[in-house]
Amino acid sequence: MGTIQLKKVRKAFGESIIIPGADLDIKHGEFIVFVGPSGCGKSTLLRMIAGLEDLTSGEILIDGKDCSDAAPASRGLSMVFQSYALYPHMTVRNNIAFGLKMAGETPEQIAPKVAKAAETLNLTEYLDRKPGQLSGGQRQRVAIGRAIVRNPSGFLFDEPLSNLDAALRVNMRIFIMQLHKDLGATMVYVTHDQVEAMTMADRIVVLNRGNIEQVGSPLELYNKPNSKFVAGFIGSPKMNFVEGNIAAKHKAKTIGVRPEHIDIVSGKGEWQGKILLTEHLGSDSFLHVDAGDAGRLVVRAPGEFAGKPGDNISLKPDAARIHKFDAQDLSIR
Amino acid sequence: MATNQSRAIGKWALAPSLIVLSAWAFVPLALTIYFAFLRYNLQDPDNTSWFGLSNFYYFLSDPYFTKDFINTILLVGSTIIFTIAGGVGLAVLLDQPFWGRGIVRLLMISPFFIMPTVSSLVWKNLIMHPVFGLFAGIQRFFGSTEPIDWFGHYPLISVIIIVTWQWLPYATLILLTAMQSLDGEQKDAAAMDGAPPLSYFRYIVLPHLSRPITVVILIETIFLLNIFAEIKVTSVGGFAGNLTYLVFSQLNDANDVGAAAAGGIIAVILANIVSYFLVRIVGKNLEG
Numbered sequence: 001m002g003t004i005q006l007k008k009v010r011k012a013f014g015e016s017i018i019i020p021g022a023d024l025d026i027k028h029g030e031f032i033v034f035v036g037p038s039g040c041g042k043s044t045l046l047r048m049i050a051g052l053e054d055l056t057s058g059e060i061l062i063d064g065k066d067c068s069d070a071a072p073a074s075r076g077l078s079m080v081f082q083s084y085a086l087y088p089h090m091t092v093r094n095n096i097a098f099g100l101k102m103a104g105e106t107p108e109q110i111a112p113k114v115a116k117a118a119e120t121l122n123l124t125e126y127l128d129r130k131p132g133q134l135s136g137g138q139r140q141r142v143a144i145g146r147a148i149v150r151n152p153s154g155f156l157f158d159e160p161l162s163n164l165d166a167a168l169r170v171n172m173r174i175f176i177m178q179l180h181k182d183l184g185a186t187m188v189y190v191t192h193d194q195v196e197a198m199t200m201a202d203r204i205v206v207l208n209r210g211n212i213e214q215v216g217s218p219l220e221l222y223n224k225p226n227s228k229f230v231a232g233f234i235g236s237p238k239m240n241f242v243e244g245n246i247a248a249k250h251k252a253k254t255i256g257v258r259p260e261h262i263d264i265v266s267g268k269g270e271w272q273g274k275i276l277l278t279e280h281l282g283s284d285s286f287l288h289v290d291a292g293d294a295g296r297l298v299v300r301a302p303g304e305f306a307g308k309p310g311d312n313i314s315l316k317p318d319a320a321r322i323h324k325f326d327a328q329d330l331s332i333r
Numbered sequence: 334m335a336t337n338q339s340r341a342i343g344k345w346a347l348a349p350s351l352i353v354l355s356a357w358a359f360v361p362l363a364l365t366i367y368f369a370f371l372r373y374n375l376q377d378p379d380n381t382s383w384f385g386l387s388n389f390y391y392f393l394s395d396p397y398f399t400k401d402f403i404n405t406i407l408l409v410g411s412t413i414i415f416t417i418a419g420g421v422g423l424a425v426l427l428d429q430p431f432w433g434r435g436i437v438r439l440l441m442i443s444p445f446f447i448m449p450t451v452s453s454l455v456w457k458n459l460i461m462h463p464v465f466g467l468f469a470g471i472q473r474f475f476g477s478t479e480p481i482d483w484f485g486h487y488p489l490i491s492v493i494i495i496v497t498w499q500w501l502p503y504a505t506l507i508l509l510t511a512m513q514s515l516d517g518e519q520k521d522a523a524a525m526d527g528a529p530p531l532s533y534f535r536y537i538v539l540p541h542l543s544r545p546i547t548v549v550i551l552i553e554t555i556f557l558l559n560i561f562a563e564i565k566v567t568s569v570g571g572f573a574g575n576l577t578y579l580v581f582s583q584l585n586d587a588n589d590v591g592a593a594a595a596g597g598i599i600a601v602i603l604a605n606i607v608s609y610f611l612v613r614i615v616g617k618n619l620e621g
């Protein structure tokens with residue numbers, strides 16, 4: 001089992017309110033990603049679930065049991081930290097075994113579990129090394145090994161990939177997704193990287209200033225964002241926002257169009273613009289366009305697009321894919 | 334930077350300081366070695382002659398030598414043990430957040446800034462004095478009629494108490510700084526692993542402190558071998574003197590420059606032997 005329920009969870013340090021009140025139901029076996037800009041309270045929320053931060057008020061239920069005041073180790077959860085937080089003077093073996101040892105297991109009980117975890121993570125040949133002798137990716141795997149060896153009902157990840165280089169990050173991302181599939185355990189994953197959130201999550205929780213802005217599957221958030229904040233945060237490159245007369249024509253304060261939903265047309269389109277910059281990624285080209293009244297837009301073009309900075313182009317947004325927002329930045333549907 | 338020309342300039346620019354430094358270090362040492370082989374007593378300064386190894390022989394066969402050698406070991410060893418034990422405890426305490434922590438830390442360090450002569454005088458006359466001292470007062474308060482005469486009956490222990498008081502802040506300061514460099518996420522990880530406070534201390538904090546503890550042991554050994562003011566001021570040299578004090582008394586009481594110089598050389602050699610083994614034993618901690 002591995003259900004986690006947050007009920008009006010609130011966190012304040014004196015006057016400053018970090019999390020005004022969060023409600024969330026995490027089902028068994030779900031991969032949940034908390035995403036948001038830095039300082040949005042996503043790590044604090046995760047640490048509250050872990051038991052590393054006290055609740056100001058509210059309740060956390062794990063497997064239906066009230067764990068609001070329970071000690072971290074008694075919640076049946078494991079955590080992987082951003083800095084890995086390996087014990088530097090212990091060998092990899094002892095790092096992985098430490099939690100079991102603290103739980104009072106005998107060396108005979110511990111050894112096979114450590115061996116199994118090490119095998120899963122390809123760490124067998126490194127078991128007698130110390131963390132200082134390992135590469136970043138290997139340390140990351142040790143941190144995961146330390147988490148899985150206790151066979152928890154849920155895993156908590158606090159930006160675990162942010163210290164890795166880009167190539168390794170992609171590998172570890174796939175590795176963690178595979179691990180989730182194999183173990184079937186609940187995972188809560190914190191990141192500020194919306195790509196990680198989109199690719200890994202069953203459901204994404206978007207946080208903004210401590211508030212849960214929206215919860216939903218990656219495509220739900222992409223297609224039907226509740227607010228301008230979610231619309232701008234999910235998707236890369238960012239959604240274009242246009243205000244003023246053009247928005248007023250759609251009866252909205254602001255309209256948003258994603259770069260991939262603007263077509264470059266021959267003849268007269270809806271907007272006219274001049275290319276300022278081009279970013280060629282091979283598969284796609286992103287054009288930064290000065291579109292007069294519509295302001296500065298980013299437009300996705302095919303990889304072989306031949307336009308150069310200074311060229312004039314006509315643009316046509318996909319009418320069905322225009323998002324409308326009211327004065328409170330909420331979506332109009 | 335690495336042309337021949339710039340290297341030559343560098344050498345000439347460094348030369349003056351190197352010359353002054355070597356003169357500073359070598360002239361006194363050379364003179365000491367020279368005196369150590371002379372029969373040279375200030376009561377009979379005109380009668381100075383080559384003395385061979387006799388100064389060394391007389392210094393080593395002096396009954397005070399064995400006693401003071403043991404005293405030196407006891408003084409250095411026990412002070413290190415007490416300052417490390419106390420320092421670890423205080424560092425853990427001062428690392429906790431509490432009101433007025435900044436002031437307490439500042440006060441904690443202050444004994445280290447008091448001159449040894451001054452603090453020894455205070456300990457001698459105001460704290461450990463059998464009539465006027467604070468300790469005697471406390472004993473009388475609890476009904477004792479015969480307070481302990483610290484320097485009379487326990488001279489070495491008294492010196493150890495004073496020196497420990499002086500060096501505890503140093504150990505605390507180094508260990509507290511090390512405590513602060515302990516990654517907060519490690520504490521979190523230990524909490525997730527279910528380590529109770531004592532296990533956290535035993536398996537995470539203490540190993541983290543092993544390197545600074547090594548540094549404290551090495552530095553304190555160097556300085557504690559040379560303790561002098563505390564022994565001289567409290568006038569316990571006859572009972573609790575160390576090698577430094579023995580060298581001093583050879584010169585001051587016996588006016589024997591040759592024997593004092595020989596004692597100085599022997600002390601240097603012994604200190605080197607001690608530090609050689611010390612570095613081998615604890616120095617492993619400093620690698621990697």
